[in-house]
Structure formats: C-alpha cells, structure tokens
Amino acid sequence: MKHPDQATLALHAGGDLGKFAAWRTERHLACCAQCRQELAAYEITREHLAALHSLPGLAWGRLASEMRANIRLGLTAGECVAPVSRRGWALWTPARLAACAAALALAAAAVWIERPVPVLAPTAGIVVETTAGGVRLTRGGQAMGLLNRGGESVTYTAGAQGSVEARYVDTNYVTVNQVDVD
Amino acid sequence: MSISNWKIAAKTVLPIAFGLAGALSSFAQDGPLPAGSVNIDFPGDSPLALLKSADESHASARGAALAIDLHLALTLRNIGPNRIRGLVLRVISQEAALGGKGSVSLTSLNIPTGESFPVHIDMQLMRPSQSAAGPLVEVTLDGVLFQNLAFYGPNRLGSQRALTAAEMEAGRDRQYFKGVLARGGPEALRREVLDSLTRQAARPQLDVRVSRGHAVTSAALGPEHTEQFAFLEFPDSPVEAVEGRAQVAFNQARQPRIQVRNRSTEPVRYVEVRWLVRDSTGHEYVAAKLPVSVPEGIAPGQTAGDTEETSLEFRRNNRPVEIRGAVGFVSQVQFSNGRVWVPARRDLDSGTLLDVLPPSAEEERLTNLYRRNGLDALLQELKKY
Numbered sequence: 001m002k003h004p005d006q007a008t009l010a011l012h013a014g015g016d017l018g019k020f021a022a023w024r025t026e027r028h029l030a031c032c033a034q035c036r037q038e039l040a041a042y043e044i045t046r047e048h049l050a051a052l053h054s055l056p057g058l059a060w061g062r063l064a065s066e067m068r069a070n071i072r073l074g075l076t077a078g079e080c081v082a083p084v085s086r087r088g089w090a091l092w093t094p095a096r097l098a099a100c101a102a103a104l105a106l107a108a109a110a111v112w113i114e115r116p117v118p119v120l121a122p123t124a125g126i127v128v129e130t131t132a133g134g135v136r137l138t139r140g141g142q143a144m145g146l147l148n149r150g151g152e153s154v155t156y157t158a159g160a161q162g163s164v165e166a167r168y169v170d171t172n173y174v175t176v177n178q179v180d181v182d
Numbered sequence: 183m184s185i186s187n188w189k190i191a192a193k194t195v196l197p198i199a200f201g202l203a204g205a206l207s208s209f210a211q212d213g214p215l216p217a218g219s220v221n222i223d224f225p226g227d228s229p230l231a232l233l234k235s236a237d238e239s240h241a242s243a244r245g246a247a248l249a250i251d252l253h254l255a256l257t258l259r260n261i262g263p264n265r266i267r268g269l270v271l272r273v274i275s276q277e278a279a280l281g282g283k284g285s286v287s288l289t290s291l292n293i294p295t296g297e298s299f300p301v302h303i304d305m306q307l308m309r310p311s312q313s314a315a316g317p318l319v320e321v322t323l324d325g326v327l328f329q330n331l332a333f334y335g336p337n338r339l340g341s342q343r344a345l346t347a348a349e350m351e352a353g354r355d356r357q358y359f360k361g362v363l364a365r366g367g368p369e370a371l372r373r374e375v376l377d378s379l380t381r382q383a384a385r386p387q388l389d390v391r392v393s394r395g396h397a398v399t400s401a402a403l404g405p406e407h408t409e410q411f412a413f414l415e416f417p418d419s420p421v422e423a424v425e426g427r428a429q430v431a432f433n434q435a436r437q438p439r440i441q442v443r444n445r446s447t448e449p450v451r452y453v454e455v456r457w458l459v460r461d462s463t464g465h466e467y468v469a470a471k472l473p474v475s476v477p478e479g480i481a482p483g484q485t486a487g488d489t490e491e492t493s494l495e496f497r498r499n500n501r502p503v504e505i506r507g508a509v510g511f512v513s514q515v516q517f518s519n520g521r522v523w524v525p526a527r528r529d530l531d532s533g534t535l536l537d538v539l540p541p542s543a544e545e546e547r548l549t550n551l552y553r554r555n556g557l558d559a560l561l562q563e564l565k566k567y
Contacts, residue, residue, distance in 0.1 A: 015500070125393060126394050127391055128391075128393075129390065129392065130390055134304075136306075137284075141247060142310070143307065143308040144275050144306075144307050144308075145305060145306040146273070146284050146286065146303075146304070146305055147304040147305065147306060149304050155387070155540040156387060156390065157468065157471060157540070158471070159392075159470060159471050159473065160392075160438045160457070160470045160471065160472045160473070160490045160492055160494065161490050161492065162392055162394045162490070164390060164392060167540075170302070173288050173289070173290050174288070174290045174543040174546065174547050175286065175287070175288055175302075176289065176543070177284065177286055177287075179283070179284040180283045180284065181393075182283065
C-alpha cells in the first residue's frame, strides 16, 4: 500500500488539500490506521501552534523590539565610526555588514513569527471529540488522546455527560478507548 | 577592522543569533521518555499479573510545548481462579490536559486461568515543556469481570456496570447466532452474518464534539429551540423514559435532559437512554448515550431525571448535520443489587433500529471473525460458549 507523504497529511489536517487529493487521502485513511495516527498528530500540532501566539512565556513582541533596538544601535554606531574621507569603501564597514546581516535575520525571524496560521473555531473550555485517529481531549494548549490501533472499522459513541468512546475489534477481542472531560 | 567595529558587530548580531538559535533549537529536540514517565500500578491481590511492559514512547518539543507519543505494549496473565470476560484499565495524565482521564477496556475476552494476552495503549499528549516532575501517565486496574459475572476492582469508572452490560449483550447475541444455526444450519448462519456485515457497512456514523460548561454558540447557527424527544417503548423494559429534551441550534444540542420512571419491582440505580437524531433528509444517527445515575436508587414507581451541562456538536464528512428530530429508548438499566438489563434482540429487530444502531461488541467480533477466517472459524468459536 502506498502511503500519502507527510506534506499531504499535514495539508489534509488543515483542510488545505484540493478536492481530488482530499478524496484520495480520505480513501487511504479509511483503511490505514498508521496514517490516521499521523493525521491525528498533525491535528494536535496544528491546534497547538495556534495557541502558541497567546503563550505569555515566549514574549515574541519583546524579542522583536530588542532586535529592532539592536539594529538601530548598529546602524547609528556604524555611521559614527565610518571615516568620511573613504566613503566608497566605507559602504561595507563591519558595522554595516553586521547591520545588513541583522536586517536579514530580522526579516527571517519576522516571516517565521508572523507566518499565517489557520483560524480555528473557538472552543469553550474542555472539549472531547472524535478525530481521524481516535478520541482526543483538549483544554487550552494541552491535549490528551487515545489512538485506535489496527481497527478497520471504528464505532464512536458520545456520552452526554462528557465522554467519547471509540470501539474496534483488535484481533480476537474488542477494545474500547474512552476519554472523559473530568 | 578595528576592535570597536567588532564590538558593535557582536552587539548587533549576537542577540539575534541567540534569539533565533533558542527558538529553533526547541524544534530539534526529540528522544525517548525518561525512566519513570509511565507508572503502571496493579494491586497486590489483582487477578492479573503484569508479565511484560514494552515502551516505545518518545517526546518531541514543538515550540513551547512537548508532544508525547506513548506506545505501551503490556502482556498480562490471568492468575485468578476464573475465566476473564473483560477488563478496564484507567489511564490518567495528571499534567497533560490538567487531569485528563481515559480508559482502555477489553471486552469479549475468554481468558482461562494461566493464559497470557496482550494489551496495547496508544496515546498522544501535548503539554507545556516546563512542567513539574513525576509520571506523565498512570495506568491502574479499574476492574475485571469474570465468567460468573463476579467483579474485582475499585470500579471508579463504573466498570462493573459497563463490563456486565457488554457481557449480557455478548451472551444475547451469541445465543441469537446459535439459534439461527440450530434452526437453519450453517447456510442460515452465513446469511445472517452477511446481513449484519451489510448493515455495519451501511450504518451512518456522526463525528461528535462534546464540550463541558458554557457553550459557544454562533449566531450563524440560527435561533435555538427546545427539541422534545420521541421515545421507543420496549415491552419488557423495567424502566420507561417519560420525558426528554435538549436545546438545539442547527447541529448543536446542549443541556440534554432525560426523565425516567421505574416500572419494575426493584430499585434501580442507573439508566442509560440511547439518543438518536434525525437530519433534514430523514436519516437517523446514533447521537449519544444519556445517563441517569441515582446512587441511592429509584424506587419502584418513582421518577428521576438528570440534566447534563454539556454541549454536543454533530458533523458528518466534515459538514455540520442539522438536527431535525430526536428519538430515545432505554438501552441499559442497572438495579441496585448490581443486576443489569439490556434490550432483547427481538426488540432491536423491530422497525429500523437494527439499521441505525451499531452492533454489540460481540456481534462485531463474531462477524469480523467470519470475514477474516470464514464460516468454520465462526462455528468453532460459537462452540466454545
């Protein structure tokens, strides 16, 4: 069996595949537990990346400000120390080279930090749900999921008190994975 | 280049380099989990012995979070005096998802004394990188059900009822298949199994998302209304559902409420109502199980009810499924003495219920056995019971 590559699964997790490619991937996922697990991992990562923007510990804004301040300092310092009489050669003083390198690095960092993130639907507090690979509980940026193993056909059942279970036949017995909201 | 120029260069570049290196290095970490990350704890008097535990788990940093893939392969042995029919392992991750709780149950077992069998637990966790020390996951035994319906375990998850109900359904469906075989021979059994496999393949299934607490409802869903349940009555059911409703907006239902009356002569401590929803095209799907739990018992003739502060969202093939109707029926009753009632096969056979409901775990196992190994394997399996 030919498995979809990682890029295809990642795009599928974000709903970014074309219709035909999505249909082909769905057909494969229906009979491949391994790829369903991969897809579930991408879904968790994708949701978590969205949450990273709001993580206070990273202080992206502060990091960007520091970078800008340092670049300005480098530019100012470069102008101060540049000899006036050797202007043509002075275009590539170490300070200016450093400033250019810093600007490039800043641009790369900005692209990385501000990369487009898919907009996710808001979720209220604790959520437990079915995924392509099993059942998953999410709370803020944290998650816990139980994955299906080898079942060709999985029966999902919700409990209105706040649980979801996945049932499948595993060799000669039946496995039931259940995740509860509390 | 003068020293001052180098200093300026260093001052400019180093903070950027360190900043980027710090951000990028966290994406490169990957490795096995440290020892003690998974704690498997079975009581000393357990009828199950843990023979082997293979752990192929690993963690990888993703930004400020740690993604953990847990793949546990346990080998357990029945060291008790009775055949084991089912078991429930409680799986808790105190740190990930702030106390996320789950369970891995095995039903339709037939494990004699002294025999070993595998149990697999596959989990994914996502938690902050900076977190307190201690086991990531704790696996404990919540219960074991034996052939004679005796139970062992702390039963924190209601495992005794769930395993007993599964065993009752298993016995019911094995008897049904044996009856078909006795009346019509192997070919009649083959036809019955093929009918079941056809129903299983055709049965529509919903993706569901359950959230607790205050629900986020979108104005795009339209106005919310109260959807009243219609109920299917089974003549021999010890409990009847008398009222049910939920607040429904397009594909979301919240605060489902159910009220039941005990019409038997024994007190009842748990009732489960199976909730079906109908979409705009008339198709019916299993939506959820609605429990009514009354530990002190519902006396004969008395009514009791429960409202769940949850919100359920239904989708199919990534599209919302509009709820146009709700149907319910009593699917499980536990009496105060621990005895469990499940509907008879003839009740489920009436109408289209069998087409909508998933098969019991045992029916699914037996039909899967036929599909993989043929009729002879199924006949041999039925002879074991």
